Amino acid sequence: KAKEHGRDRFCYFSDDLEHEFHQRQNIDKILRNALENDTLEVHFQPKLSLKNKLIIGAEALVRLRDEEGSLISPLHFIPLAEETGLINKLGHSVLKQSCRAAKRWLDKGHPIKVAVNVAAKQFTDPKFIESVAQILEDTELPSGYLELEVTESALMSDFDETSRILNGLSNLGLSIAIDDFGTGYSSLSYLKLFPVDVLKIDQSFVKDMVDDKQSLDIVKAITHLAHSLNLRIVGEGIETQAQLDTLISLECEEGQGFLFSKALPENEFENLIF
Ligand code: C2E
Ligand code: MG
Ligand code: MG
């Protein structure tokens, strides 16, 4: 380590950088262990129909615990997993657990669509479509109960390639949602060229729209756009009744947020629906 050579002679890292370096190594180790021992958890956040307030879907959100059992934020380990390549294994585990859960809900008489986040790196993996097809086959989940959430930036690297992948996925019968819509790429033409089914309004707009006219105008524009293109619209990060009322007045079909529920471990989610 640089420090052992004496602070004055060699100082490759500032303390902050060194701290960050060790933290990353530590998280990497925890993630590797979790994948090896199959202890990576998936929690499910209810998605409600804003018309009748019934739970019609669930977003699968990955959860990783440190040695003490506290949760590490996905914002810390997802980008790291993308860099190290672990994201494919992580994504596979999350997708499999999610499809297995949705199949069990369906078998118990609860037709709930599960939405799984897909990182850019995963999406462009040549084996991705095949592995999704395999998981659907193995878990026996009808593909209509699976939704994949991708961000705009994941779609914008190579047009032909993206189009091929999205069509391949869409041909499996699952639906495609654009996550964090409004924060990424500015051209909207891809919406009519790609087989997209759902737009998820980014939570930053939902958070601000009640007090900030510009945010409200953006949400209005997004909902109009979605409706005129025949896309479903999901509001995320709904925390207050005022936000909910606004989304309902704009005829937003679905929503999720702490006002209803945070993401729950599978058994707690099942207590809600069964
Ligand atoms: P996202 O896909 O946009 O997920 C929504 C995030 O907002 C989740 O955070 C969720 O817990 C949080 N959230 C939900 N309702 C509310 C609310 O009312 N207020 C606030 N303040 N937050 C709310 P989480 O679970 O920490 O995940 C963060 C991000 O990490 C996700 O954003 C997604 O980009 C990524 N992520 C999570 N799980 C996975 C996964 O399995 N695979 C991949 N590739 N990415 C994942
Ligand atoms: Mg998401
Ligand atoms: Mg989002």
Ligand code: MG
């Ligand atoms: Mg987000």
